[in-house]
Amino acid sequence: MLYGLMAYFDSPEKLLDALKTLKAQGYRRLEALTPNPVEGVEEVLGGDGRIPWIAFALGVLGVGLGLFLQIYTTLDYPHNAGGKTLLGWPAFIPVTFELTILTITVGIFLFLLYINGLPLASHPAVQAREYVRVLLDEYGVFVYASDPRFDLEGTRGLLARLGAEVEEVRRD
Amino acid sequence: MAHKEPHPDRDLIQGEWTEKTLVEKLLEPVEKPAPSPWKVVVAVGAALTLVWLYSLFVTFVKGLGTWGINQPVAWGFDIVHFVWWIGIGHAGTLISAILVLMRQNWRDSLNRVTEAMTLFAVLAAATFPLIHMGRPQLFYWVMPYPTHMALWPQYKSPLSWDVLAIMTYLTISTLFLYLGLIPDLALLRERSKGFRRKLYGWLSLGWTGNAVHWQRYRAVYVLLAGLATPVVISVHSVVSMDFAYGLVPGWHLTVFPPFFASGAIYSGFAMALTLIIPLRRWYRLEGVITERHLDWMAKVTLASGLGVAYIYLLEIFIAWYAGEPAEWAQQIWRMTGPYAPYYWAMMLINVVLLQTLWFPRFRRNLTWLFIFSILANVGMWLERFVIVVISLSHDFVPGNFHLYHPTWVDWALFLGTIGFFLFGLALFIRLFPPIAVAEMVHLFHRLRKH
Numbered sequence: 315m316l317y318g319l320m321a322y323f324d325s326p327e328k329l330l331d332a333l334k335t336l337k338a339q340g341y342r343r344l345e346a347l348t349p350n351p352v353e354g355v356e357e358v359l360g361g362d363g364r365i366p367w368i369a370f371a372l373g374v375l376g377v378g379l380g381l382f383l384q385i386y387t388t389l390d391y392p393h394n395a396g397g398k399t400l401l402g403w404p405a406f407i408p409v410t411f412e413l414t415i416l417t418i419t420v421g422i423f424l425f426l427l428y429i430n431g432l433p434l435a436s437h438p439a440v441q442a443r444e445y446v447r448v449l450l451d452e453y454g455v456f457v458y459a460s461d462p463r464f465d466l467e468g469t470r471g472l473l474a475r476l477g478a479e480v481e482e483v484r485r486d
Numbered sequence: 487m488a489h490k491e492p493h494p495d496r497d498l499i500q501g502e503w504t505e506k507t508l509v510e511k512l513l514e515p516v517e518k519p520a521p522s523p524w525k526v527v528v529a530v531g532a533a534l535t536l537v538w539l540y541s542l543f544v545t546f547v548k549g550l551g552t553w554g555i556n557q558p559v560a561w562g563f564d565i566v567h568f569v570w571w572i573g574i575g576h577a578g579t580l581i582s583a584i585l586v587l588m589r590q591n592w593r594d595s596l597n598r599v600t601e602a603m604t605l606f607a608v609l610a611a612a613t614f615p616l617i618h619m620g621r622p623q624l625f626y627w628v629m630p631y632p633t634h635m636a637l638w639p640q641y642k643s644p645l646s647w648d649v650l651a652i653m654t655y656l657t658i659s660t661l662f663l664y665l666g667l668i669p670d671l672a673l674l675r676e677r678s679k680g681f682r683r684k685l686y687g688w689l690s691l692g693w694t695g696n697a698v699h700w701q702r703y704r705a706v707y708v709l710l711a712g713l714a715t716p717v718v719i720s721v722h723s724v725v726s727m728d729f730a731y732g733l734v735p736g737w738h739l740t741v742f743p744p745f746f747a748s749g750a751i752y753s754g755f756a757m758a759l760t761l762i763i764p765l766r767r768w769y770r771l772e773g774v775i776t777e778r779h780l781d782w783m784a785k786v787t788l789a790s791g792l793g794v795a796y797i798y799l800l801e802i803f804i805a806w807y808a809g810e811p812a813e814w815a816q817q818i819w820r821m822t823g824p825y826a827p828y829y830w831a832m833m834l835i836n837v838v839l840l841q842t843l844w845f846p847r848f849r850r851n852l853t854w855l856f857i858f859s860i861l862a863n864v865g866m867w868l869e870r871f872v873i874v875v876i877s878l879s880h881d882f883v884p885g886n887f888h889l890y891h892p893t894w895v896d897w898a899l900f901l902g903t904i905g906f907f908l909f910g911l912a913l914f915i916r917l918f919p920p921i922a923v924a925e926m927v928h929l930f931h932r933l934r935k936h
Contacts, residue, residue, distance in 0.1 A: 346697035349505075350669075350928035351704050355697040362698070365705040383630055387638035395642050408647040408724055412654040415713050419658045423665065426706045427691065430699045434692030446676040449669075449695055451505030451927070 315485045317438035318458040319469055321478035322447055326352045329453035332476040333358045336455070339472070343461035347439055347454040362429065369422050376417030380410035442483045456483070495591045496933050501773035505927050508774075509673070512923045515769050515915050516674065523768045528912045534905020541898035542617065550620050552895040559878040559890040564618040566870040567900050569725055570753070571611030571907075572652070573746070573866060576718050577754025578604030579659055582666075583714035586707070592782055594929045595774045599765065599911075599920040600758045601663040606910040607757070608656050610903040615648070617899075644727040651717075651724040658717055662710050665703075668693050669924035722746045729873065735816035736877035739804065741797055748793030749866055752836075755787040756862035761911070763856045765920060774921060781849050787862065788843035794869070795837040812882050819880040820872060824889060828868050829876065835865030 323329045329346060336344055337358060346355060356362075384406045392400055427433065439445060439456040448454035455478070457469055466482075473480045503511070544552055555562040578600035585593035616622050628649045630639055639646040671690035675683055693699070723743035730742040739745070759780065766775045805817040820829045839861060842848040849855065875890045914920075 345694075347695045348697045348700060349695060350924055350931065351700040352697055356701050359698050362702050362705070365702060365709065369709055384641040387630060388641065391636055391638050393640065395640060398642055402642065405642040408644075408720065408727075409641055409650050411720060412647070412650040412717070415717050416650075416654045416657060418713055419654075419661055419710060422706055422709060423661050426665075426702060429702060430696070432691040432693065432699075434694075437692060437694050439694055440676075446673070449673045449676060450509055454695075 316459045316466070317441060317483040317485060318456055318461075318464070319466075319473060320439060320442040320445070320481045320483050321455045321457070321473040321476075322444065322481070323453045323455070323476075323478050324451075326453050328477050329455065330354055330358060332455055332473070332478065335472070335476060336457070340463050341457060341461055341469075342463075343458035345439065345456045345458075347448040347456060349449050349451060349453075352453065364429075365422065365425075368425050369418050372418045372421040373414050375421075376414035377410055379417060380413035381406065383413070384409055438483060441485065442481055444481055497778065498592055498595070498776060499774055499926070499930055499933060500776055503773070503930065505930065508927060508930055509923055511771075512774070512919055512921050512926055513674070513677070516917065516919050517677070520916060521768050523764070524912060524916070527908055531905045531907075531909025531912055534901055535909050537898050538902020538906055541895050541902055542613075544895055545617055545899070546622070550618075552893060554890055554892040554896055556888055556890065558881055558886050558888060559875055561618075561874050561878060562890055563892050563896040563900060564614045566867070566874045567903065568611050568614035568618075569746070569870045569874070570867050571607050571614070571903065572722065572725060573750035573753040573870075574757045574863070575604040575607035575611065575655075575659070575754065576722060576747075576750040577758045578602070578607075579655075579662070579714050579718045580751060580754065581758070582662060583711040583718070586711040587715065591929055591933075592779050594925045595771075595776075595779055595921055596758070596762065596783075597925070598663075598666065598918075598922045599762065599915065600754075601659065601666065602911055602914045602918075602920070603758060603761060604659045605656075605663055606907045606914075608652070608659060609910070610907050612652055612656065613903065614899075615652075644724060644731045647724045648728055651721045655717055655721045658710065658714050662714055665707060665710065666922055666925070667918055668703075669695065670919055670922065673923060674919075718750075719747050722750045734877050734881055735810075735812040736801075736805075736820075736873070739801065741800060745794070745797040748790045748797070749869060751790035752787060752794050753863055753866035755783055755790065756859040756866070759783055759787065759855060759859035760863065763852055763859070765915070769920075771921070774926060777850060780852065780855060781846075784843050784849040784855055787859075788840065791836060791840040791843070791862070795840060798833065798837060816877060816880055820876050823876070823880065825872075825876045825879070829872055832865055832868035832872055835861050836869065839865075 321332070323332060326348070329348070329352065333344075333346055333355070346352070346359060348355075385401060388400060398405065438458070439454070442456075445454075455473070457464060457473070459466075463469075470480050470482075499508070553562060553564070555564075578597075581593050581600045582597045585597075616625055619625060628639055628646060639649075641647075668690055671686045672693040672695065675686035675690050678686060723746065726742035726746035729737045730739065732738070762775060762783075763780070766772060802817055805813045808814075820826070839858065842854070842858065848858075879889055880887050
């Protein structure tokens with residue numbers, strides 16, 4: 315069964331040009347695979363502005379958890395420690411701070427995995443024989459065979475014209 | 487493309503490389519047979535780790551009576567070593583996090599190995615308060631959970647802040663290290679066979695290098711760096727408050743948090759130099775860890791060391807200026823009492839010898855830099871000894887004065903954690919590349935092609 319076509323470009327500029335052309339021609343089911351972050355890719359494939367907001371929300375949650383924990387436990391077992399005020403808030407700063415950071419860190423890490431669809435057991439692009447190249451020094455585009463515009467010869471020709479080496483990816 | 491000036495950081499990667507040869511080079515520690523010094527480090531580390539396990543066993547079976555602690559020196563070597571190890575851990579997070587935020591390209595060669603250093607240093611550190619409890623099997627009493635006696639931890643005590651600070655720090659530095667590793671693990675997965683392929687496959691979570699994933703990954707990475715930075719500072723500040731909340735002469739100084747934090751950066755960078763200089767030679771990494779990198783690290787060591795030296799002198803001044811008899815007696819006791827050699831050795835290293843780093847001739851002499859980095863760690867160990875043991879041994883009441891004599895268990899626990907640290911690090915660089923491959927290749931690309 316044909317999974318799709320893998321195209322290898324030797325520079326990020328070619329990759330960006332190719333992505334723009336493919337998008338302009340109406341291709342929708344494609345992925346860019348790169349060894350490191352490529353600047354400008356979010357303009358073509360769409361960026362993600364959610365991360366800072368999610369982090370902020372997690373931070374608010376963390377502050378709430380931290381303060382709740384300390385206020386609740388202090389009121390539940392009121393204890394005169396050296397004559398300090400029962401709810402002396404300055405003493406609550408360190409724990410609130412640490413719990414805020416802990417909540418954001420763990421939460422945002424899990425969120426990253428979630429939006430990236432990880433962990434993932436297998437991915438069609440990884441089946442490509444030369445796949446390791448896109449983890450080293452080349453910039454790949456994987457066009458899924460399920461794309462409505464996909465046409466084996468036509469797409470292959472288009473990718474080759476854009477300057478790529480093209481490989482068919484099939485299930486063995 | 488129009489002509490561009492060479493990147494100012496161009497010589498951060500020296501030598502003729504292509505992406506492929508650079509990756510081959512950086513993966514050598516993992517993929518090629520280990521050099522013989524590695525085997526020596528593993529053997530020594532494993533032997534000392536066994537010593538550590540034995541001394542832990544003795545501590546658990548016979549109790550804390552096997553240690554040299556007494557009244558009033560109830561915080562002996564265990565707390566000295568706890569603070570020492572935590573401090574060493576800090577350079578890793580600083581190199582990773584603060585330098586990410588400042589967009590310092592030279593961190594890319596150093597961050598992985600120093601983050602691993604952080605992980606093992608914090609693990610080594612965390613064992614000391616745990617066993618210092620006396621009944622480590624009841625460690626969960628410090629956690630907030632509803633007991634049948636309806637008791638909760640006392641959140642107005644720095645000791646309970648400490649628990650949360652250390653645990654947060656351990657979590658964030660582990661996640662940060664792991665997040666940085668994911669792209670490299672995917673590369674290793676594709677390049678290895680058999681069991682290793684499975685292992686890297688599981689650990690890489692199926693990372694494919696999707697460009698959209700990369701954007702989100704960078705966003706989260708920078709965010710975690712921004713969060714890790716205040717955590718580093720807060721952790722050692724909280725550790726210092728464990729002391730500063732007490733009334734022991736020599737402890738109740740408002741300068742303790744910055745004092746401890748700069749000491750931590752100083753000892754952490756010193757330990758990083760101690761590790762990186764031999765690593766660079768054994769694996770022939772001169773092209774990616776250049777003399778410029780080491781020079782910068784020496785400069786950071788100097789800057790943070792000067793902070794420490796300043797506070798040593800400030801402590802003396804405050805003790806004299808405040809006119810509080812117990813405080814001044816403590817200073818005199820440090821300088822002339824039975825522990826005076828420790829105090830003066832600390833002053834010699836951290837104040838006098840430190841000044842050599844002002845001079846490029848010393849900074850660029852790797853032999854001296856290596857020797858100094860070890861001395862600086864000894865100096866910071868002495869500093870913690872001065873703070874914990876010397877202060878406690880001489881409090882307000884002369885009838886209380888008591889010297890502290892560490893036993894063999896104390897020494898074995900200390901040497902054991904050093905062994906565990908070396909053993910862990912050696913295994914780490916055998917399994918995971920000690921230099922972040924994806925980041926280095928990215929840096930290479932930016933420096934040479936743009």
